[in-house]
Amino acid sequence: MILTVDTGATKTLLAVFDDSGRPQNEYQFATPQDQNQYWQALQAAINDRFQPDGIRAIAVAVPGIVNQAGTVAWCGNLPWSDFELAELLRRQFGLPVVVANDANAAGLAEANAIEPVPALCLYLTVSTGIGSGIILSGRLPAELSGSEAGHMLLSKDDQLVSWESFASGRAIHEQFGRFAYEIESTEDWLKISENLSVGLLAILPVLQPDTVVLGGSIGEHFNKFGDALNGLINQKLPPHIKRPQILPTRYGKEAVLYGCYLYARNIQTD
Known part of the structure; x- marks a missing residue:
């Protein structure tokens, strides 16, 4: 055992x-x-x-x-x-x-559950904060084990703030006064998707992953925001940048x- x-x-x-x-x-x-x-x-x-x-x-x-x-x-x-x-x-x-x-x-598990295993998989856990795992061909390189995408600084409302400060589960509760499982409004989920897309649009041109997997307590509601998030990425990502498949967590x-x-x-x- x-x-x-x-x-x-x-x-x-x-x-x-x-x-x-x-x-x-x-x-x-x-x-x-x-x-x-x-x-x-x-x-x-x-x-x-x-x-x-x-x-x-x-x-x-x-x-x-x-x-x-x-x-x-x-x-x-x-x-x-x-x-x-x-x-x-x-x-x-x-x-x-x-x-x-x-x-x-979590990224190690999710990447190895995909067939074929992607050459580069970016796993994002969106819960209390936002965590990240970068998996290369099913393995986690030690050199990339310290990635902290949630602490990436981005421009938001004319201020430089961390991604997780406005896109994490905690931020969602602060913005909407409800937990993700209580949110049904399409408009609210579009706003959540927009906040998630801000960070992804900064990461994708640098890493150019084959696959992005969204997990954590927010990722479990992928069916409520996945289409909107994919639409925002397709709309805003420069055309010469590879578009990854964006998937929900398999293991929850x-x-x-x-x-x-x-x-x-x-x-x-x-």
């Missing part, structure tokens, strides 16, 4: 994957703001809800920047820093451990868990 952990800004989801690559025994707890309290809650969840003796590897995703040693250097929506999570897990459980950025993990809320599973499987075979 491989234990996977999707750490979000508000909740943490755990599941074990069997040898066939399917998640089992999902368990969730509220993510503490304090990193030491999170560590205590994570240990308790693993020991109380799972059987550590049957686990072969652990993969944890976090909403922030992770260095090669598995230390969480910074989180945008959690006050964590210099959090040696991988080392703590190794010492506690004596297992192979990988700690990764959540958007990178479990995308990060599936990506963690792939990470852990890779460290076992490397």
